[in-house]
Amino acid sequence: MSTNEAVDKRPATAEEMASRPVRFAVVGTGGMGGTHARNLAGSSEAEVTWLVDIDTDRANKLAADIGGKVTPSMDEAFSSGEVDVALIALPTGLHRMGVEAAAKHKIHVFCEKPIARTNEDAIAMTQICKDAGVTLMVGHVVRFFSEYMRIKEQLEAGTLGDIAMVRGSRINPPVMERSPWFADVAVSGGVVLDLMIHEIDTFRWMFGDVERLFAHGLSFTDWHTKRDHAIASLTFRDGTIAHCEASWAHSAFRTSIEVAGSKGLAKHSSFDSSTLIFEPSTGVEYEGIGQQSKQFTYMRPTVTPPHLRELLVFIDCLRTGKPVPVDGDEATRTLIVANAVLDSMRENRVIEFNEDGSVKQA
Numbered sequence: 077m078s079t080n081e082a083v084d085k086r087p088a089t090a091e092e093m094a095s096r097p098v099r100f101a102v103v104g105t106g107g108m109g110g111t112h113a114r115n116l117a118g119s120s121e122a123e124v125t126w127l128v129d130i131d132t133d134r135a136n137k138l139a140a141d142i143g144g145k146v147t148p149s150m151d152e153a154f155s156s157g158e159v160d161v162a163l164i165a166l167p168t169g170l171h172r173m174g175v176e177a178a179a180k181h182k183i184h185v186f187c188e189k190p191i192a193r194t195n196e197d198a199i200a201m202t203q204i205c206k207d208a209g210v211t212l213m214v215g216h217v218v219r220f221f222s223e224y225m226r227i228k229e230q231l232e233a234g235t236l237g238d239i240a241m242v243r244g245s246r247i248n249p250p251v252m253e254r255s256p257w258f259a260d261v262a263v264s265g266g267v268v269l270d271l272m273i274h275e276i277d278t279f280r281w282m283f284g285d286v287e288r289l290f291a292h293g294l295s296f297t298d299w300h301t302k303r304d305h306a307i308a309s310l311t312f313r314d315g316t317i318a319h320c321e322a323s324w325a326h327s328a329f330r331t332s333i334e335v336a337g338s339k340g341l342a343k344h345s346s347f348d349s350s351t352l353i354f355e356p357s358t359g360v361e362y363e364g365i366g367q368q369s370k371q372f373t374y375m376r377p378t379v380t381p382p383h384l385r386e387l388l389v390f391i392d393c394l395r396t397g398k399p400v401p402v403d404g405d406e407a408t409r410t411l412i413v414a415n416a417v418l419d420s421m422r423e424n425r426v427i428e429f430n431e432d433g434s435v436k437q438a
């Protein structure tokens with residue numbers, strides 16, 4: 077029988093995936109695909125059966141380290157009967173092609189963020205996965221960093237009181253030299269869809285939907301093929317004001333977040349050794365997290381790396397039928413805000429949102 081012959085295709089069931097390691101085809105074996113493939117190969121919960129990349133030299137190098145068969149063809153891997161999940165780590169403008177191919181073969185999908193380059197692609201991909209009966213999760217990994225998880229917990233517990241203001245930054249060296257496709261805003265969405273989308277997603281997770289925004293940046297100037305930088309100011313429906321900064325113009329990677337509320341401040345910087353600090357306001361004592369201290373410091377625990385943690389959560393959802401934490405609809409709502417940041421920057425205007433998350437027509 078040819079490997080391309082359709083053989084009663086159906087998605088792998090929870091029972092099947094609970095009884096053995098979940099079998100992944102990693103599609104795109106560059107920076108992010110390589111990280112995911114190595115994490116999966118090191119976990120007893122997963123097996124990397126295929127590495128798919130048009131750059132077969134790159135995929136072969138990875139296979140020499142972690143195993144797996146190599147092909148430039150998604151169809152070959154997806155028709156093999158050896159794949160439960162496709163992990164799509166292609167350039168952003170190709171995510172739709174990868175997700176659609178997997179759904180056509182009834183293969184579950186973990187897709188890197190952003191879900192797609194355009195809102196239309198994201199909506200279509202989400203529907204295609206629903207129609208095919210396959211589970212789609214999108215890799216908004218910052219929700220799986222322990223400091224951000226801890227802040228979210230404390231927001232839900234009310235520790236910081238009413239939140240007024242949040243600031244988030246994500247700073248990186250330029251990435252277009254190693255992967256030129258990032259320089260094409262039409263394919264990558266520039267620094268906003270690569271980096272700022274993490275702050276937009278995390279803040280949506282913490283504070284809910286966005287009401288309006290305004291942004292500045294370099295993505296539509298002559299600068300953007302070598303450097304990119306963007307700042308955006310967002311107002312959430314709950315009243316929180318957010319300042320987001322993203323950069324491909326620095327010499328080292330760095331992230332930070334500050335959340336200011338009526339009862340104190342939480343702050344985290346990836347450059348600090350004490351990675352998360354809670355500072356109560358004068359006269360306020362935090363219950364349970366250091367009543368006597370002026371500052372409570374949360375040291376970085378020795379934990380599962382966030383990029384592996386998100387995949388282990390995904391595997392658990394596949395095996396138990398629990399809903400995934402970031403599905404296609406959720407990732408699309410984040411993408412709509414990120415694309416509005418780009419529109420605001422290009423058109424120099426405030427953008428407002430309807431209650432359903434769509435953009436209000438000007």
Ligand SMILES: NC(=O)c1ccc[n+]([C@@H]2O[C@H](COP(=O)([O-])OP(=O)(O)OC[C@H]3O[C@@H](n4cnc5c(N)ncnc54)[C@H](O)[C@@H]3O)[C@@H](O)[C@H]2O)c1
Nearest residue numbers: 104105106107108109129130131165166167168188189255
């Ligand atoms: N969650 C995170 O922390 C994080 C970090 C970095 C990148 N990403 C996302 O991951 C995705 C990939 O980024 P990257 O930095 O790994 O890019 P990359 O350029 O390093 O890797 C992309 C790979 O895709 C391969 N490829 C291109 N076209 C292909 C095709 N048609 N078929 C098969 N393979 C093809 C390329 O040869 C390359 O190996 C992007 O969407 C990016 O936004 C996420």
